[in-house]
Amino acid sequence: MKILLLGGTGAMGSHLTDYLSDKGHRVVVTSRSKYEGTEYVEYRQGNAKNKEFLMEILSEQWDAIVDFMVYTVEQFSERIDLLLGATSQYFFLSSARVYNESKEAITEESPRLLDASKDYEFLDTREYSLSKARQENILRSSKKKNWTIIRPYITYNEKRLQLGNLEKEEWLYRALHGRTIVFSEDIRDHITTLTYGLDVAAGIASLIQNQKALGETYHITNECSYKWGEILDIYLEVLEEKLGYRPKVVYQNLSDYQSWNTNKYQIIYDRLFDRSFDNTKINEFINTKDFAPIKIGLKKCLIDFIENPDFLPINWKNEAIKDRFTKERTHLKEINGNDQKLRYFIYRYLKKSWIKVLERIMR
Secondary structure, three states, rough: OEEEEEEEOOHHHHHHHHHHOOOEEEEEEEEOOOOOOHHHHHHHHOOOHHHHHHHHHHHEOOEEEEEOOOHHHHHHHHHHHHHHHHHHOOOEEOOHHEEEOOOOEEOOOOEEEHHOOOHHHOOOOOHHHHHHHHHHHHHOOOOOEEEEEEEEEEEEEOOOEEEEOOOHHHHHHHHHHHOEEEHHHHHOOOOOOEEEEEHHHHHHHHOOOOOHOOOOOEEEEOOOEEEEHHHHHHHHHHHHHHHOOOOEOOOOOOOHHOOOOOOOHHHHHHOOOOOOOOOHHHHHHOOOOOOOOOOEEEEEEEEHHHHHOOOOOOHHHHHOOOOOOOOOOOHHHHHHHHHHHHHHHHHHOOOOOHHHHHHHOOO
16 A cells, blocks of 8 residues: 655654554655655655645545644645545544543543533633644535544653653653652642554554544544553653662642643643543454553653653753752753853743843843
8 A cells, every 4th residue: 555644753653654664555754854765665855734745745646644744723624625635545643632521431422622611711722632623523524534533642652751741851851860850749640541652553554444444533542541640650660770760759739830831721621631541442443452551661662762862952941940949950061052051040040020020021
């Protein structure tokens, strides 16, 4: 088969590329960065949000398109007919964050936030979970039914290791540099489900060219759920083993934690929910009981990352705020660029009243 992955270099897409190419399928992956291809994998450099670039690729016919791009509702509405017309099966990567809070294990029919929330301020935003739900609606209203909606939840791999709403740059970087991890005491006690990107990829692959999957929605998640505090303990055990000491952790109340976190609604309408899933529907095609156990998968990926660390840019404003809270200091030599050094210095050392004055001036 000839399969197109739009933006397929992330936690799920990279594994799906390997999974499909290993089975002899021709895979074409779009990416803004340059990658070297292989016998069965071709990378086309460009931004799939650029309509001209996208139309050129969609001028070819594809057996399946798996779309990892994050669109605005308007962008998706403009492109959907093109995408559906270029393939016999289009996979839309939505998110299990679309679901409302549920005391029971979530099924694909569980209420979505877009339909159930009474928070009109929230509903008036373009928050990720709402945008994905609105795009699902656009897909369902299409005349064509050659689509499949995938709702993964929190996925991890060797380059992406989340703690609550924090990416590795916001917690693991501190731990590996001998500073205290700052986390939310409220999120710590909530239940979550993490799934290895390779397992999500296998789930998606099981649905490709399957007529039963057309016009259907599936979440692909791990069978087991843990409290975020237990996930943190798994990370800390690995770090203690590799570093020779156990990193310190301090917990903030919700107000203090949100003071430096900009993703307010991700916290309120997801990470403060208990999330467990009923996998009956996807289990018709793949056995999720065979997915990597969370403890084993997370340990493997964290060990791999520690041995080959590669961090994205660090938010030095947030690091300064965390250092102020923990009474720690980051040496300025660690920070690249004079602008970032100044930013750190301001938020770490100046009086809060002075910071507010500076923020008003900078507006």
